[in-house]
Amino acid sequence: MILEVDGRKLELGWKEAAALIAMRFVGWNAVTLSDLELVAGNYVGAINTVTRLKTLGLVSEYNVQGFKLYRLTELGARAAEELRRKAESAGLWKLVEEALGEA
Amino acid sequence: MMEDRLSELRELAKAVERASEAIALMRKRAKRHHVKGDVPKRQRPIMRVDVGSAQLEITDKQAAALLVVKGGGGVEALNAIARVTGLNSKLALGLASQLAEMGLVELIAAPQRKILVLTPLGWKVAEAVEQELEKKA
Numbered sequence A: 001m002i003l004e005v006d007g008r009k010l011e012l013g014w015k016e017a018a019a020l021i022a023m024r025f026v027g028w029n030a031v032t033l034s035d036l037e038l039v040a041g042n043y044v045g046a047i048n049t050v051t052r053l054k055t056l057g058l059v060s061e062y063n064v065q066g067f068k069l070y071r072l073t074e075l076g077a078r079a080a081e082e083l084r085r086k087a088e089s090a091g092l093w094k095l096v097e098e099a100l101g102e103a
Numbered sequence B: 001m002m003e004d005r006l007s008e009l010r011e012l013a014k015a016v017e018r019a020s021e022a023i024a025l026m027r028k029r030a031k032r033h034h035v036k037g038d039v040p041k042r043q044r045p046i047m048r049v050d051v052g053s054a055q056l057e058i059t060d061k062q063a064a065a066l067l068v069v070k071g072g073g074g075v076e077a078l079n080a081i082a083r084v085t086g087l088n089s090k091l092a093l094g095l096a097s098q099l100a101e102m103g104l105v106e107l108i109a110a111p112q113r114k115i116l117v118l119t120p121l122g123w124k125v126a127e128a129v130e131q132e133l134e135k136k137a
Helices: A014-025 A033-040 A043-055 A074-089 A094-102 B002-033 B060-071 B078-085 B089-101 B120-136
Strands: A002-005 A008-011 A059-064 A067-072 B045-051 B054-059 B075-077 B105-109 B114-118
Touching: A002 A074, A014 A033, A014 A043, A014 A067, A014 A074, A014 A094, A014 B002, A033 A043, A033 A067, A033 B002, A043 A059, A059 B075, A059 B114, A067 A074, A074 B002, A094 B002, B045 B060, B045 B120, B054 B060, B054 B120, B060 B075, B060 B078, B060 B089, B060 B114, B060 B120, B075 B078, B078 B089, B078 B114, B089 B105, B089 B114, B114 B120
Parallel strands: none
Antiparallel strands: A002 A008, A059 A067, B045 B054, B075 B114, B105 B114
């Protein structure tokens, strides 16, 4: 899908879009690779997804003591908000609200 | 054109569905790792650092934490702070939150792992702390 953020056109696959939504709305400001595996389905998918998001400048990586954490950049956060806007106008956002309410 | 729009909508629906499933699982998993931070009570002020027109009072534990993060190149794990300051994870998190409120670090936190990143102000204060301690040594 094509997302327009700050005058930039971003071409995202559904896994990348899902990762942005999960990272933005889960309720804390960083995720692990194991969290991203839940989004992408497996380890290789998570690596590919995060690599693409880093290349687009949507995610930052922090590597401390061999452990990696990923956080949305400002552009990434705005892209996630744009996805939310699109999902809301398509009547799809309720699923995320339900997920946030369940836990 | 209509087909493109439908295909984009299908992609968005798939993304929202997977993100929702992942969010529910991540939040469920996070409950096992939930720690609420408490600011350590026994902290001894050791110095004041000029920050613009104001002064920041820095305690022994804050100074130690800042030096550990600086030593890590500006990024360090919370458990390294706990190890150096002798605090448990709850108190180390409280100390990190206190430093974040002072604008000296950013706390980057996933439930399983937390790291501290020095802000530009944090660098300045950490350098001042280092110089002060070298003078005293």
